[in-house]
Amino acid sequence: MPDRLLLRGGQIVSMDPTVGDLVGDVLVEDGRIVAIGPRLDIAEGAAVIDASHHLVIPGFIDSHRHLFQALMRGLGTDWSLFQYFTAMFGMLGPRMTPEHMALGTTLGAYDALDSGVTTVFDYSHNQSSPDHTDEAVRALRDSGIRAMFGYGGSMAEQLEILSPPFKSTTLSDEREIRRVRDQYFASDSGLVTMGFAVRGPDSSTMDVVRSDFRLARELGLRINTHIGMAVLAQDMRPTVVRLHKEGLLGDDLIFGHCNLLTEEEFRLMADAGVSVSVTPEDESAMGHGWPPIGALLRAGIRPNIGIDTCMAVGGDPFTAMRFALAVPRGMANQRSLENGVNPWRLDLSARDVLEFATIEGARALGMDDVIGSLAPGKQADIVMIRTDHISMAPVLDPVASLVHHAGRGTVDTVFVAGRAVKRDGALVGVDARDLGRRAASAATGLLEAAGVTPGWAPPPPPGAGGDH
Numbered sequence: 001m002p003d004r005l006l007l008r009g010g011q012i013v014s015m016d017p018t019v020g021d022l023v024g025d026v027l028v029e030d031g032r033i034v035a036i037g038p039r040l041d042i043a044e045g046a047a048v049i050d051a052s053h054h055l056v057i058p059g060f061i062d063s064h065r066h067l068f069q070a071l072m073r074g075l076g077t078d079w080s081l082f083q084y085f086t087a088m089f090g091m092l093g094p095r096m097t098p099e100h101m102a103l104g105t106t107l108g109a110y111d112a113l114d115s116g117v118t119t120v121f122d123y124s125h126n127q128s129s130p131d132h133t134d135e136a137v138r139a140l141r142d143s144g145i146r147a148m149f150g151y152g153g154s155m156a157e158q159l160e161i162l163s164p165p166f167k168s169t170t171l172s173d174e175r176e177i178r179r180v181r182d183q184y185f186a187s188d189s190g191l192v193t194m195g196f197a198v199r200g201p202d203s204s205t206m207d208v209v210r211s212d213f214r215l216a217r218e219l220g221l222r223i224n225t226h227i228g229m230a231v232l233a234q235d236m237r238p239t240v241v242r243l244h245k246e247g248l249l250g251d252d253l254i255f256g257h258c259n260l261l262t263e264e265e266f267r268l269m270a271d272a273g274v275s276v277s278v279t280p281e282d283e284s285a286m287g288h289g290w291p292p293i294g295a296l297l298r299a300g301i302r303p304n305i306g307i308d309t310c311m312a313v314g315g316d317p318f319t320a321m322r323f324a325l326a327v328p329r330g331m332a333n334q335r336s337l338e339n340g341v342n343p344w345r346l347d348l349s350a351r352d353v354l355e356f357a358t359i360e361g362a363r364a365l366g367m368d369d370v371i372g373s374l375a376p377g378k379q380a381d382i383v384m385i386r387t388d389h390i391s392m393a394p395v396l397d398p399v400a401s402l403v404h405h406a407g408r409g410t411v412d413t414v415f416v417a418g419r420a421v422k423r424d425g426a427l428v429g430v431d432a433r434d435l436g437r438r439a440a441s442a443a444t445g446l447l448e449a450a451g452v453t454p455g456w457a458p459p460p461p462p463g464a465g466g467d468h
């Protein structure tokens with residue numbers, strides 16, 4: 001008999017245009033949604049969960065998160081992007097052991113699951129030895145999250161952007177990447193699949209870019225990269241035009257940030273089907289540039305959302321959605337005010353950013369036929385949000401409540417492929433206190449080894465000028 005689960009009587013926000021929003025039931029069989037309707041018959045043998053007093057929504061999808069950096073949670077909240085580069089690539093990252101990678105990835109994955117993120121692109125750019133990779137992959141698999149493991153090369157490769165020629169010239173370790181593909185991801189059917197987090201044209205030479213893109217496409221790996229942020233690799237810009245001329249653009253690309261790209265570049269990306277991952281909170285704060293959400297939408301690109309790093313910001317998608325809504329609205333309002341006109345209508349809506357955080361993330365990962373909305377045939381990646389929480393009542397508009405009033409504390413239950421990873425407000429089978437103790441001990445040792453103390457910030461390099 002199939003493994004059956006019936007979520008009874010929830011306020012469903014499906015993000016699927018056919019299913020729509022309704023009060024009703026979701027039937028799950030063997031990890032897959034088989035039916036959604038106002039009142040389903042109780043299937044034989046089904047476990048029934050009372051979903052009344054809950055919003056029932058698809059799991060959030062984070063298209064850009066460096067899970068391993070959760071080990072250094074909060075350390076960089078007052079660092080600029082270049083202070084982060086200096087400390088991370090030059091001091092902390094190179095001293096991280098395989099055990100640190102496992103611990104950070106575990107913490108990061110549980111943090112994500114706890115807040116309703118059921119799928120993450122793990123941008124894991126600290127593969128400094130095969131052991132680092134083995135431990136990161138093992139931790140990701142053990143966590144129960146759905147993920148694309150983004151193999152991202154070593155810290156030594158990242159660090160090359162900080163000294164002349166201010167870009168990485170080292171070719172990726174092709175043999176190692178093939179090993180990881182063969183050993184862990186020979187089939188693409190598991191909960192964790194593989195992608196390639198490349199340094200890209202802002203951080204590496206075109207020789208490296210060509211080589212990485214060729215390998216990724218030969219191995220069938222989706223390519224994710226940081227691009228168009230901050231004042232990097234000026235001689236490579238306009239970077240996307242360069243990629244276009246090389247014939248390298250395609251719909252297997254996820255570009256992270258894109259803050260300083262031009263309208264022409266967005267047009268080229270739209271034509272090629274490139275996805276864009278914005279991480280609005282840290283972009284706004286650290287020196288990437290403003291999240292380019294308005295410009296993307298004008299070019300016909302609907303973005304998706306990531307957290308980026310829990311060194312700088314918190315790990316919950318609700319805050320990210322609110323930044324993704326408030327910042328482009330603020331930018332548009334400011335333009336209007338500077339033209340002497342009070343804004344009447346606001347740009348964007350709560351539903352837009354909820355789409356960015358769900359179905360658009362699925363599209364970016366090439367998984368929109370599998371996840372990203374609640375519909376028969378899709379995987380049962382489902383989140384139940386309490387509506388009886390004091391922060392939520394009254395729920396007059398479920399989508400507005402989800403984006404503006406919900407938070408981690410309202411995430412009651414989380415399923416990944418029909419398996420409960422969080423139930424009644426607590427992660428299942430996770431000893432958070434023990435994990436926290438081990439993380440604190442490991443992080444303290446790492447900071448000591450790196451000579452970094454909380455509250456310290458890297459000074460500017462000699463000759464770099466002032467603070468800005």
Ligand SMILES: [Zn+2]
Pocket residue numbers: 064066123226256308309
């Ligand atoms: Zn990043």
